[in-house]
Amino acid sequence: MTTVRRRHILGSLLLAPLLTACFASGGGSAGDGDAKDGARLRVALAFPPAENLSPYGADATLLSRLGVTEGLTALDANGAAAPALAASWRRENDRTWLFTLREATFQDGSAVTPRAVAASLTHATEAKPTPAALSGVTLTAKAAGTAVRITTGAPDPVLPLRLSSPSLAVLSSKAYDARGAADPVGTATGPFELTKVDGSTSATLDRYDDYWGGRAQASGVDVRFIADGTARASALRTGELDIAEAVPVAQAATLDKNTRKETATTRSTSLLLNARSGPFKDARLRAAARAAVDTSVLAKGVYEGYADPGAGIYGPAVTWAEGKRQQPAGRAKAGAPNGTRITLATYDNRPELPEVAQVLKQQLEKAGFKVALEVREYSRLESDALRGKFDAVVLARNTLLDTGDPVAVLASDYTCDGGFNIAQLCDKGVDKAVARAEGIADTAERQDAAMTAEAAVLGTDAVVPLVHQRIITGVGASVSGVLLDPYERTLVGTGTRR
Structure with a gap:
């Protein structure tokens, strides 16, 4: 929900395949993959990138839903803070928390270290306008051995919940330019790595094989940004898509019952x-x-x-x-x-x-x-x-x-x-x-x-x-493991496959 300009990642991508070619090629591999590597997922999202995929605004949710980015914590099914890049945490006093990191790597191959995490969170605090999760909050993050010590300007009893926000995703040092603008291409930590972007039309993600949470079953994700809800539903019905988010209620009846998933949100x-x-x-x-x-x-x-x-x-x-x-x-x-x-x-x-x-x-x-x-x-x-x-x-x-x-x-x-x-x-x-x-x-x-x-x-x-x-998600009959999240932060994960 902010408008943050960042290093322009599209210059070398202007020759990216046309939308139809993107789905035919699967981002450089066969559209279905093979039995060993797993099929690629074909996904349609309703919202194209509004801010060149900056992690600090509306696009942060696109990145989290596609399994690209993660924060120190996540939300569990009950809305409580759960471990993500932080394996555990404890409150040292009213304003200070210590987050112990798990062993993980960024998609550029570098280690997720306390110094890298602290630097990433510092960039988020300096973003203009401020990410919504930090509205009214000031914090400082510093490396502390194998942990990150985070201190807030005033007592913040829900800091672990706050750090689950998609806008506070942790990126490697290579993500940031001299002005602090963030580029998530190949610099995040999730099971899928963003590799290509074709403006507001499509994106290509490949599986990140060294993901700390285990190797994803799909070999990649080919994303189309389709604002027209009728077109999303139609593409699912004709087999062009595996997953179509936000199916319009007017189109719900056109989908087979077993492909129409309703979620209270x-x-x-x-x-x-x-x-x-x-x-x-x-x-x-x-x-x-x-x-x-x-x-x-x-x-x-x-x-x-x-x-x-x-x-x-x-x-x-x-x-x-x-x-x-x-x-x-x-x-x-x-x-x-x-x-x-x-x-x-x-x-x-x-x-x-x-x-x-x-x-x-x-x-x-x-x-x-x-x-x-x-x-x-x-x-x-x-x-x-x-x-x-x-x-x-x-x-x-x-x-x-x-x-x-x-x-x-x-x-x-x-x-x-x-x-x-x-x-x-x-x-x-x-x-x-x-x-x-x-x-x-x-x-x-x-x-x-x-x-x-x-x-x-x-x-x-x-x-x-x-x-x-209540959100209706279109899910192909052969697809399993879609993350139907009432908080709408996740959609595909390590177990999503066809």
């Missing part, structure tokens, strides 16, 4: 209202917009039952949230729109979103707004949205993607200094509630404080939760 679709400038700077108009929205129409109609009506920032997949939810307080009384003109924007990488936006347009116009609708591809929308160029944005956001910590999304998306604050919200009450939650270590108490902060955010009407999504 922590992703919510919301209407974000620009609270800093334009008409929605007026809290009364934000309240009018919120009152105009009927979320049940979206869940039943647009999503055809593959979503639940918006209940809050955290949806049903965050199982502890429902029993702790609080009523928003301090909401402004709705004002009369009286023909107020607004620009509503969204993106088409998730095919339901333009339809959601169209329904919202009708609902808002019925309430008295005049709405201009703008739909772009995500990479062409994000920077303008972050600069507050729109009055309202329809966004699908995985609330636990960045860190796994429920407080982190509040800090990054809704505080004055948040790195992904599309709502442009800056409210003293919200900042105070989020800061209080950030300082709590006990899990249950932290969850309670997160819900108090959620209520404070919702009370501003800068965000209107619309639906909580």
Whole structure:
């Protein structure tokens, strides 16, 4: 969610094979491989690289889902921190943690050493804008024998969770140029090595045979970036793909039951209202917009039952949230729109979103707004949205993607200094509630404080939760081992094969 420029890796790749040739050649080996080496996987992702595959922004998730990058920790099935490049860790005091590394190598052949890890994390802290996982956090990392000692500016009880963020992936020293920009090609630690990139069209990954977690069963991954959800589903049906992410609900019925995988996720679709400038700077108009929205129409109609009506920032997949939810307080009384003109924007990488936006347009116009609708591809929308160029944005956001910590999304998306604050919200009450939650270590108490902060955010009407999504992944009948992750951080791994 940041826009970080890095060393341009495409210069030598402009002569990369055409998309069809890429799938015919399998990145330099037979498309199916042989029985010993394993077949290559053919994968379609909905989002092309938005930031030249920088690990510090939106593209970080592309890299983690494809098994290219890793951090010191990962998330387990319960959302707790689990070992990754760090085999273990312990808290030395309120602000200092010691992470003991496992034996591993980078894809360029160099060792994963405490010095290399500390340098990689330091680069992340210096990235501009700041990665979402570090929003409001300062840390220093230094080698300490066979471990890395990480010290935070203030007590951070969820640091192991924070370090699981895809935006804090560990790369070798060869990844960074003189300005600190990061190039993940051949410099990460995962089971698959990124070897070729063809702009926003395709990428080629080869198996990294020296991966610490064991040799992957697939010999590589050939990736296509296909924004059109209908095209992704069609390519799966015709056998051109093995895995198609984010199949549109309108296409779900066209897939055989055994190739249609539904996963409850922590992703919510919301209407974000620009609270800093334009008409929605007026809290009364934000309240009018919120009152105009009927979320049940979206869940039943647009999503055809593959979503639940918006209940809050955290949806049903965050199982502890429902029993702790609080009523928003301090909401402004709705004002009369009286023909107020607004620009509503969204993106088409998730095919339901333009339809959601169209329904919202009708609902808002019925309430008295005049709405201009703008739909772009995500990479062409994000920077303008972050600069507050729109009055309202329809966004699908995985609330636990960045860190796994429920407080982190509040800090990054809704505080004055948040790195992904599309709502442009800056409210003293919200900042105070989020800061209080950030300082709590006990899990249950932290969850309670997160819900108090959620209520404070919702009370501003800068965000209107619309639906909580279930993601449909298309998986070929001969494919097994796909990682259907509710946090949407992983997709292919060492056991994924066909």
